[in-house]
Amino acid sequence: MRVAPPPGMLEALERDLGLSAAQAQARLLNEARLTPIAEQLGKLLGPRFGGAWLRGNSAHTLVVATTSAADIPLILAAGAQADVVTRSLGFLEGIKEKIDNTLAVAQAVQDIVVNVDVVRASVAVEDAGSLPGGFRQGGFEGIGVSWTFRGVELR
The missing domain is CATH 3.30.70 (Alpha-Beta Plaits)
Structure with a gap:
């Protein structure tokens, strides 16, 4: 089930981030799709979790940071890019x-x-x-x- 964004959300993304209407819509859809993956990886990585963010105008790439290179295969298997950092979240x-x-x-x-x-x-x-x-x-x-x-x- 797809939920419509709050009134003004698409317009604000277009205005504030300089996105087209299609990019703003894609961004919201990608955020909704990738946020649960980021949350799950945060739980799995526990104290090694270094945070997560979305990259690209349409937020099409999930990046998950970890303090251990040993976590890279797990992050990649979940469909995210991995970034090894020195400090945990x-x-x-x-x-x-x-x-x-x-x-x-x-x-x-x-x-x-x-x-x-x-x-x-x-x-x-x-x-x-x-x-x-x-x-x-x-x-x-x-x-x-x-x-x-x-x-x-x-x-």
Whole structure:
């Protein structure tokens, strides 16, 4: 059974992603077809699962990441492309949680502009002067995050 997308969804995909009507329709169909495969592979890979994403304008290719090359045959057998990564999705989610918790403290002091890139495990702070001294000295130490203050990268 095919379910129609919510009103405006196709138009939004066309507008926001620059897709044709046929590409937008194909994208939604591919997302519906490939998402259950990604979810199943995530369960099978467990702590080695590095995430999944759809590639191409019409989302025609499912890519599943793993931290173990031994999982490649399983991923390929499910009809997806494999990508071996160094960090699992669970690890990245843990970093994101620590960043969110740390930034909550900083933002309680003063609003600052912060850009967080979870995939690269990096944080860019536009106004380091607004952060408490202890935070500037190592609020992210020990969680595997690099951060940049005013263009100077600290590790």
